[in-house]
Amino acid sequence: MIHASFKGRIGGFVLDAEFEALGHGVTALFGPSGCGKTTVLRCMAGLTRLPDGQLTVGAKTWQAGRKFTPIHRRAVGYVFQEASLFAHLSVRDNLCYGLKRAKGPLRVGEEEVVSLLGIAPLFERPTATLSGGERQRVAIGRALLSQPELLLMDEPLSALDRLSREEILPYLERLHARLEMPVILVSHDMTEVERLADRLVLMERGRVRAEGPLAPMLADPDLPLIHRPDLASVLEGEVVAVDDAYGLSQIAVPGGVIVVPGRLGPAGARRRMRIPAADVSLGRNPPSDTTILNALPATILSAEPEPNGSPLITVRLKLGRETGGALLLARISRKSWDSLGFAPGEPIVARLKATSLSHPSTSMETAPDWQEDDDVRD
Numbered sequence: 032m033i034h035a036s037f038k039g040r041i042g043g044f045v046l047d048a049e050f051e052a053l054g055h056g057v058t059a060l061f062g063p064s065g066c067g068k069t070t071v072l073r074c075m076a077g078l079t080r081l082p083d084g085q086l087t088v089g090a091k092t093w094q095a096g097r098k099f100t101p102i103h104r105r106a107v108g109y110v111f112q113e114a115s116l117f118a119h120l121s122v123r124d125n126l127c128y129g130l131k132r133a134k135g136p137l138r139v140g141e142e143e144v145v146s147l148l149g150i151a152p153l154f155e156r157p158t159a160t161l162s163g164g165e166r167q168r169v170a171i172g173r174a175l176l177s178q179p180e181l182l183l184m185d186e187p188l189s190a191l192d193r194l195s196r197e198e199i200l201p202y203l204e205r206l207h208a209r210l211e212m213p214v215i216l217v218s219h220d221m222t223e224v225e226r227l228a229d230r231l232v233l234m235e236r237g238r239v240r241a242e243g244p245l246a247p248m249l250a251d252p253d254l255p256l257i258h259r260p261d262l263a264s265v266l267e268g269e270v271v272a273v274d275d276a277y278g279l280s281q282i283a284v285p286g287g288v289i290v291v292p293g294r295l296g297p298a299g300a301r302r303r304m305r306i307p308a309a310d311v312s313l314g315r316n317p318p319s320d321t322t323i324l325n326a327l328p329a330t331i332l333s334a335e336p337e338p339n340g341s342p343l344i345t346v347r348l349k350l351g352r353e354t355g356g357a358l359l360l361a362r363i364s365r366k367s368w369d370s371l372g373f374a375p376g377e378p379i380v381a382r383l384k385a386t387s388l389s390h391p392s393t394s395m396e397t398a399p400d401w402q403e404d405d406d407v408r409d
């Protein structure tokens with residue numbers, strides 16, 4: 032694990048943030064503009080020194096009391112909003128620079144980075160000719176090749192337009208799936224967080240409001256995240272079957288099996304699904320005579336009316352009838368909730384449209400398939 036605690040004042044801003052980040056996987060720092068996310072990242076890198084700080088990364092302590100490891104002695108990779116590549120060097124030479132900076136043992140090889148990020152076709156290009164998304168992939172590759180013990184990413188996609196963001200996200204998902212390096216991702220884009228993060232640290236005005244595994248944090252009734260207009264659940268599971276004829280896959284999650292578009296095999300592969308709460312409807316019986324592919328037994332946990340006299344209510348469910356089912360969120364009208372007389376604890380059937388299950392984490396081999404399915408969604 033990584034333990035971080037930074038307290039102090041920078042100009043008029045007071046930071047008092049303490050949190051745990053994962054030793055393997057992606058921890059997202061999420062919060063509104065100005066809440067201190069970048070400042071925390073700078074403290075972790077050693078770019079900013081607050082007198083009251085502590086940082087341990089695995090077995091190493093980089094800051095504690097009067098101990099402060101300077102930035103050049105920390106094995107940290109830093110990816111900024113705008114890729115800062117050397118303009119006079121080719122892509123290959125930019126990557127070599129990363130390798131030359133490497134400290135400590137080889138954690139990730141050049142071939143692996145080049146293949147995961149799809150950089151080989153860009154090798155001989157001058158960096159000035161790259162698109163924004165290509166530049167950012169090279170910047171990430173360079174940071175990885177410096178063999179960091181910790182990769183810090185500060186809004187790595189925010190300078191890109193929507194299409195470039197869509198293009199680069201599958202590469203980041205692949206890195207996430209294949210590399211074991213700890214990553215701290217600063218973002219204020221929840222879509223990015225839903226696709227990439229395993230753990231979430233929610234910041235507000237220089238403090239940590241809450242932290243924990245991603246899915247329960249998104250569904251926590253005491254946090255403001257549950258009232259987001261584009262609320263979605265994030266579920267992870269294992270591919271159990273692929274229907275080649277219809278181009279569908281079955282993914283087993285705790286408490287149920289979900290059918291999603293795309294050939295997302297091989298069997299056993301881990302996949303992540305984002306299920307928009309607005310695309311989940313509730314009923315007492317399995318539907319008949321319907322195009323719905325997913326009708327999953329579930330249990331109502333609680334219901335939270337949306338604030339400000341909204342006509343909507345958010346229902347927290349767990350899949351299946353047993354304990355341990357995955358959390359699922361549904362946003363329905365208060366009128367339907369009242370007229371059907373649902374209540375917490377009640378067993379119900381959650382219906383979700385397979386076509387609403389956009390962007391499961393896919394390998395690149397399956398991504399084109401998935402995009403086709405996405406294009407025809409209703």
Ligand SMILES: Nc1ncnc2c1ncn2[C@@H]1O[C@H](COP(=O)(O)OP(=O)(O)OP(=O)(O)O)[C@@H](O)[C@H]1O
Binds near residue numbers: 062064071
């Ligand atoms: N060197 C500095 N001197 C004075 N104030 C600073 C300094 N650096 C940051 N701040 C202030 O600290 C606060 C937190 O800034 P920070 O960049 O960490 O926020 P953030 O959450 O990353 O915001 P954003 O999402 O907009 O990038 C802001 O109010 C900022 O103006």
